[in-house]
Amino acid sequence: MNPSLTLVTRQGNLPVSQHVSCNECSLNPVCLPLAVSSDQLSELEQIMKRGRPLKRGEHLYRASDTFESVYAVRSGALKSYSLSEEGDEQVTGFYLPGEIVGMDGISTAHHMSSVKALETASVCEIPFDKLEQLSQRIPSLQHHFFALMSREIQADRELHMLLSKKAADDRVAHLLLSISARHQRRGLSASSFRLPMSRYDIANYLGLAVETVSRIFTRFQQNSLIRAEGREVEILDRGALCNVGRAETQRRA
Amino acid sequence: MNPSLTLVTRQGNLPVSQHVSCNECSLNPVCLPLAVSSDQLSELEQIMKRGRPLKRGEHLYRASDTFESVYAVRSGALKSYSLSEEGDEQVTGFYLPGEIVGMDGISTAHHMSSVKALETASVCEIPFDKLEQLSQRIPSLQHHFFALMSREIQADRELHMLLSKKAADDRVAHLLLSISARHQRRGLSASSFRLPMSRYDIANYLGLAVETVSRIFTRFQQNSLIRAEGREVEILDRGALCNVGRAETQRRA
DNA sequence: CGCACTGTTGATCCAGCTCAACTTAAGTGG
DNA sequence: CCACTTAAGTTGAGCTGGATCAACAGTGCG
Numbered sequence: 001m002n003p004s005l006t007l008v009t010r011q012g013n014l015p016v017s018q019h020v021s022c023n024e025c026s027l028n029p030v031c032l033p034l035a036v037s038s039d040q041l042s043e044l045e046q047i048m049k050r051g052r053p054l055k056r057g058e059h060l061y062r063a064s065d066t067f068e069s070v071y072a073v074r075s076g077a078l079k080s081y082s083l084s085e086e087g088d089e090q091v092t093g094f095y096l097p098g099e100i101v102g103m104d105g106i107s108t109a110h111h112m113s114s115v116k117a118l119e120t121a122s123v124c125e126i127p128f129d130k131l132e133q134l135s136q137r138i139p140s141l142q143h144h145f146f147a148l149m150s151r152e153i154q155a156d157r158e159l160h161m162l163l164s165k166k167a168a169d170d171r172v173a174h175l176l177l178s179i180s181a182r183h184q185r186r187g188l189s190a191s192s193f194r195l196p197m198s199r200y201d202i203a204n205y206l207g208l209a210v211e212t213v214s215r216i217f218t219r220f221q222q223n224s225l226i227r228a229e230g231r232e233v234e235i236l237d238r239g240a241l242c243n244v245g246r247a248e249t250q251r252r253a
Numbered sequence: 254m255n256p257s258l259t260l261v262t263r264q265g266n267l268p269v270s271q272h273v274s275c276n277e278c279s280l281n282p283v284c285l286p287l288a289v290s291s292d293q294l295s296e297l298e299q300i301m302k303r304g305r306p307l308k309r310g311e312h313l314y315r316a317s318d319t320f321e322s323v324y325a326v327r328s329g330a331l332k333s334y335s336l337s338e339e340g341d342e343q344v345t346g347f348y349l350p351g352e353i354v355g356m357d358g359i360s361t362a363h364h365m366s367s368v369k370a371l372e373t374a375s376v377c378e379i380p381f382d383k384l385e386q387l388s389q390r391i392p393s394l395q396h397h398f399f400a401l402m403s404r405e406i407q408a409d410r411e412l413h414m415l416l417s418k419k420a421a422d423d424r425v426a427h428l429l430l431s432i433s434a435r436h437q438r439r440g441l442s443a444s445s446f447r448l449p450m451s452r453y454d455i456a457n458y459l460g461l462a463v464e465t466v467s468r469i470f471t472r473f474q475q476n477s478l479i480r481a482e483g484r485e486v487e488i489l490d491r492g493a494l495c496n497v498g499r500a501e502t503q504r505r506a
Numbered sequence: 507c508g509c510a511c512t513g514t515t516g517a518t519c520c521a522g523c524t525c526a527a528c529t530t531a532a533g534t535g536g
Numbered sequence: 537c538c539a540c541t542t543a544a545g546t547t548g549a550g551c552t553g554g555a556t557c558a559a560c561a562g563t564g565c566g
Contacts, residue, residue, distance in 0.1 A: 082410065086499075090414040104410065106403035113410065132396060139389060146385070149402040150359035156409035157335065157357065157366065161343040163416040164460025168554065199513060207417025209555055214514055230513080230563090246339070421522065452545060462523055467546055483531080483545080 020048040020124055030098035030185055031072055032126075035144030044141070047130040050074075054117040060101070062114040067105035069125045073097050076121025077196030080104075081204075082113040091205040094118075094197060096182050103149055118196045163207050170245040171206040172216045176226065177242065180235055191238070195231040273301040273377055283351035283438055284325055285379075288397030297394070300383040303327075307370040313354070315367045320358035322378045326350050329374025330449035333357075334457075335366040344458040347371070347450055349435050356402055371449045416460050423498040424459040425469045429479065430495065433488055444491070448484040 022033045022045055036044055053076070054060060060071060063082055078095040092113055095101040105111040106128065135142035162171055184190035195202075203213040220226045225241050227234040235241060275286045275298055289297055306329070307313060313324060316335055331348040345366055348354040358364040359381065388395035415424055437443035448455075456466040473479045478494050480487040488494060 082414070084414060084418065088418065090410075090418060092410045092413055104403055104407050107400035107407070112407050132392065132399070135395065136389060136392060139385065142388065142395065143385060146398070146402070147360035149399070149406065150357055153402065153405050153409065154357050154360070154365050156406065156413070157343075157345045160345055160409070160412060160416065161335070161337060163413065164457075165337065165341065165343060198511095204417075210513080211515080211556085212554060215554095218514075451543095463545080464524085464547085465522055468522095471546075 053122040070102040071123040323355040324376040426497040
């Protein structure tokens with residue numbers, strides 16, 4: 001609770017710069033290591049730090065903190081958000097294991113959003129200046145980071161379309177499919193998973209009211225597209241979920 | 254009209270790799286050169302190519318073209334857009350002189366969107382593989398590109414908030430202010446300019462109906478926030494324009 | 507075991523969409 | 537250079553998807 005106490009605990013129990021071993025990490029095939037050859041991996045490991053896990057609700061960083069590092073998610077889940085001038089929250093993204101968070105803020109030297117843990121989560125910290133230096137020597141690493149950011153931009157463009165053109169059902173369906181795909185990528189079940197975020201966060205992210213999201217979950221369930229119990233979700237009819245908005249009116253028994 | 258004829262014209266009249274001289278370019282202070290020292294500028298100029306200008310409606314590239322280059326806008330204006338599975342267009346961005354377009358597609362080796370000229374426009378082509386090589390040797394260039402992409406991500410996050418939380422007036426006001434700021438950055442008038450894009454494109458970009466955008470222009474004009482005549486716009490009350498959505502109901506005579 | 511958070515459901519309302527008619531501007535060919 | 541076509545923009549009227557307000561049901565943490 002007390003900041004200085006937290007600091008002591010962190011530095012006392014878990015050395016801040018504990019050695020990171022990507023080879024022993026199950027995320028190896030989906031995370032940063034895929035960008036570098038095995039003999040260069042140790043160089044990457046050298047600059048990475050692993051901190052103590054974050055508890056639900058704890059911040060990884062806050063908007064206006066100075067930008068120093070990007071982070072690879074090891075476990076758990078995080079959300080990024082920012083506040084408008086009027087003070088209301090906009091959830092801007094969700095981050096699952098194997099994904100990189102914190103790439104905003106490179107240009108301003110300050111983070112432009114805040115990131116907090118949705119559940120107990122741990123991350124590998126990658127000091128960005130070190131990463132830039134390393135990228136000078138490892139072309140594939142430089143390329144990988146350009147590609148990562150490019151993919152982030154692409155995803156944002158897709159979201160742009162979702163928010164500007166698609167109805168509420170589509171948006172929710174899209175999110176479910178996105179989470180599903182990201183699970184599958186890690187070798188987990190694509191059809192059965194637990195959502196790490198609340199209905200509130202989903203609604204906020206998708207530009208909808210909580211009530212609307214809730215109703216849509218219910219409707220999807222009634223139409224046997226999914227089975228949902230709280231945050232536990234099972235995808236029953238992936239095809240139909242992809243086509244929500246296409247066959248808008250479910251004229252089925 | 255005939256592709257091969259166009260090709261001849263291009264290569265005949267204007268060599269594809271015509272030397273680019275950033276020092277003689279008025280965009281020098283807002284474009285790429287700001288990333289490199291003057292003695293390294295020639296290296297950058299070396300890899301850039303200037304093609305023939307694009308006419309209104311011509312494509313710079315199309316979605317699924319192989320990704321080879323990014324482009325710095327020299328003059329005119331461009332829009333990027335993509336098509337949904339149902340075939341309708343989503344305008345994803347507008348690009349003005351001094352700005353870089355084409356940074357999607359790095360990860361896939363194919364462009365994920367199309368870019369076409371809104372009016373006669375010219376660009377400097379920057380082959381991306383060459384740029385990566387150069388970035389290996391010029392840290393500030395590498396950093397600048399990371400920063401550029403980071404800023405793109407930031408802008409997308411802001412747009413996310415705009416689309417998910419803000420009312421139609423806010424969205425239009427925001428766009429006008431954005432165009433204004435980008436004009437100012439180039440040393441042009443911040444308060445008086447010509448919009449390069451149609452009402453249709455504005456509406457599409459902001460996730461609104463054309464009619465709504467048109468009505469809002471009219472309303473802004475009635476309330477003396479702007480003076481608008483077709484695409485010609487003058488900002489009369491910048492403060493009020495920033496606060497649209499704050500003082501929603503204009504209880505004024 | 508109680509208080510606060512998270513989620514669901516119902517009823518009502520309104521911002522912005524759709525449809526429609528019309529005006530103005532911009533090409534285009536004779 | 538003007539008549540004609542087509543695209544771009546504006547205005548009006550009415551409809552609707554999703555927001556808002558409200559009440560209630562789990563759920564879980566301290």
